[in-house]
Amino acid sequence: MMTAPTWQTRAARLAQTITGEVRLGDAWRTAFEQTPRHQFVPDTAEDAAYEDESIVIKTITIGGFDWPVSSSTRPSLMAYMLEALHLEEGMAVLEIGTGSGYNAALLCHRLGDDLVASVDLDPDLVDSAGTRLDALGLHPALLAVNGSDLTGLDRTFDRIIVTAGARRIPPAWAQHLNEGGLLVADLGGGSFPRIVTLTKHRDGSLQGRFHARPGWFMPLRPNPAHPHEDPEATAAPLEQEHVTETTAFAAPIDLVEGSEGLAVAVNWFMRPEMITDQLSDSSRGPGSLITFADGSWVENTRTGTRYAGPNPRVEELSQLTAAWRELGEPDPDDLRLSITTDGTHTLSVYGYEVIWSHE
Numbered sequence: 001m002m003t004a005p006t007w008q009t010r011a012a013r014l015a016q017t018i019t020g021e022v023r024l025g026d027a028w029r030t031a032f033e034q035t036p037r038h039q040f041v042p043d044t045a046e047d048a049a050y051e052d053e054s055i056v057i058k059t060i061t062i063g064g065f066d067w068p069v070s071s072s073t074r075p076s077l078m079a080y081m082l083e084a085l086h087l088e089e090g091m092a093v094l095e096i097g098t099g100s101g102y103n104a105a106l107l108c109h110r111l112g113d114d115l116v117a118s119v120d121l122d123p124d125l126v127d128s129a130g131t132r133l134d135a136l137g138l139h140p141a142l143l144a145v146n147g148s149d150l151t152g153l154d155r156t157f158d159r160i161i162v163t164a165g166a167r168r169i170p171p172a173w174a175q176h177l178n179e180g181g182l183l184v185a186d187l188g189g190g191s192f193p194r195i196v197t198l199t200k201h202r203d204g205s206l207q208g209r210f211h212a213r214p215g216w217f218m219p220l221r222p223n224p225a226h227p228h229e230d231p232e233a234t235a236a237p238l239e240q241e242h243v244t245e246t247t248a249f250a251a252p253i254d255l256v257e258g259s260e261g262l263a264v265a266v267n268w269f270m271r272p273e274m275i276t277d278q279l280s281d282s283s284r285g286p287g288s289l290i291t292f293a294d295g296s297w298v299e300n301t302r303t304g305t306r307y308a309g310p311n312p313r314v315e316e317l318s319q320l321t322a323a324w325r326e327l328g329e330p331d332p333d334d335l336r337l338s339i340t341t342d343g344t345h346t347l348s349v350y351g352y353e354v355i356w357s358h359e
Contacts, residue, residue, distance in 0.1 A: 007036050010050035014075055017052045021076040028082055031109040032075065040102040040132050041072050052076050057100050058125065060227045067227035069218060070125055072100040073163055080213060082106065084184045084197050085159045091115065092155070094176060096147040097163035097217070101129030108138045116140035117155065119147055122224040148220055150176055157181065165189055165217040167229070167271075169198070169339050174206050183208075186215025187337075189229070191275040192260070192267035193217075194332050204341040210264065212333045235273055236295035238280070239309035247304040250317045255288035255300065261331045262324040266290065268347060269320065269356065270313055290317070323356070 015032040018024055024032075038049035041057060049055070054074045059066040082103075087093070093107055098120035107116045120126050123144040130142050145152050147164060150172040158178050162185035169187065177183055183198045183206065195215050198208035219229035251266070252259045256277040263275055273291045279299060280289060287301035296309025298317060307314050324330065327349045338346045348355040 005047075007038055007046060007050070008033070010047060011035065011037065014050045014052065018076045018079045021052075022079045022083060024079055025083065027110055028079060028106075031106045032079065035102070035105050035109055036136070037072070037075070037102055039135065040100040040105070040129075055100075058122070060225070062227065069221070069227050070099045070120075070122065071218065072102050073217070077213075077215060078103055078106070078163075081161055081163075081184050081195065081215075082110075084195070084211075085161060085182055087111065087159060091158040093117070093159040093161065094119070094153075094155075094157040095161050095163065096120075096150075096173075098126055098129045098142060099163060100125075101132045103161075103163060104129065104140050104142075105133060105136065105138055108133070108140050113139045117143070117153070117157070119143045119145050119150065119153065121146055121221060124224075146222065148172065148222070160184070162186065163217055165193055165215065165219045167219075168343075168345055169206060171341075171343055174200055174204060174339070174341070177206075186217045188264065188267055189219060190267045190272060192263045194264055194335075196337060198337065198339070206337075206339040208337055210332050210335040210337065212260075212331065233293065235291075235293045238291060238297050239295045241308070243306055243308045245304065245306045248318075249300060250298060250305040250307075250314050251288065251290075251300045251321045253287045253300050253302060255290075259324075259329070261329065261334060262321060264332045264335065265320055265324060265347070265356065266317065270316060 012033050015029050038046045041049050041055045044055055052075050055072045056068045057072055058070040059068050092115045095104055095118040098118040104118040118140055126142050126144040148170045156176050156178050158181045160177055160183045165186050167189035177200045179200055179202055181200050185196055186193050187196045193214050195211040195213050196208055198206040200206055221229055223231050255263050273293050276289050279285050279287050284301040289299045291297045294310055296312040298307040298312045298314055330349050334349055336348045346357045
């Protein structure tokens, strides 16, 4: 008769799976092996809890649709970000985005309760995570605050890890980071965010690099009762009339899959609603479609560029494409980021003189 696997067996298998994707050190491997993920996702079957998959733990129903607003992140992605922290014994860590509490538990296992703090916008999530952590004898500092401004948090930290998607780095994150400290976050929002690691320098600035890996975290929200980062925003329907067609190419047709460095720059500077390879007319494919909140869009296909709407920004797209090509078609992990104390974000290409700035 076969014995049913224990959660410890499943956790060990999960840790082994993670090592296939991430260079996982012994300390973090032990943390994954000894932390019962199933206790942080109680509505999930135990075997499913130890799959290397994200698990939605809360939704908000608006307009008849259940919008996911919190999840237990895919463990291999969490491992990637945790390793990027380069933790050492005695370091204090802040997690922004408590969620289920699973990541806080991993941090407690690695560092000890007194060196871990975790915040979340949603008081219900904080309370539930606290109950789960208490049941395991873990007692990190938990606080229900807006992760963008951290009002009410009076500590600074050696490391900050952000498990929510951000368009830009809020000043509060640098203010709560000690000199020489590291910040790991999913940055850029929209369709092409990427993990960044940033170091705080003596002058208060943050400097660091983008990684090739995206996080795809749910966005930071100002309102726990609403699923979107901007509750007032409503995207206009895409303009279907007065379409302009040209045989010129404003961007590569493989923008999504083959030109990711450019896609990151387009996402960063133009702030589209979406960048996708799903065209408005599939018979024109392959290609890429970029849409904007005002209903404008620009589509690059094998025959050229099509666009419509009040401000499709074709010229700006062409300029970004030309700069990207002039710079040698850099990939996302060639990009560097610096943020001054006044909040100016500068995106640059390491090894080149050309700098793209954004206020």
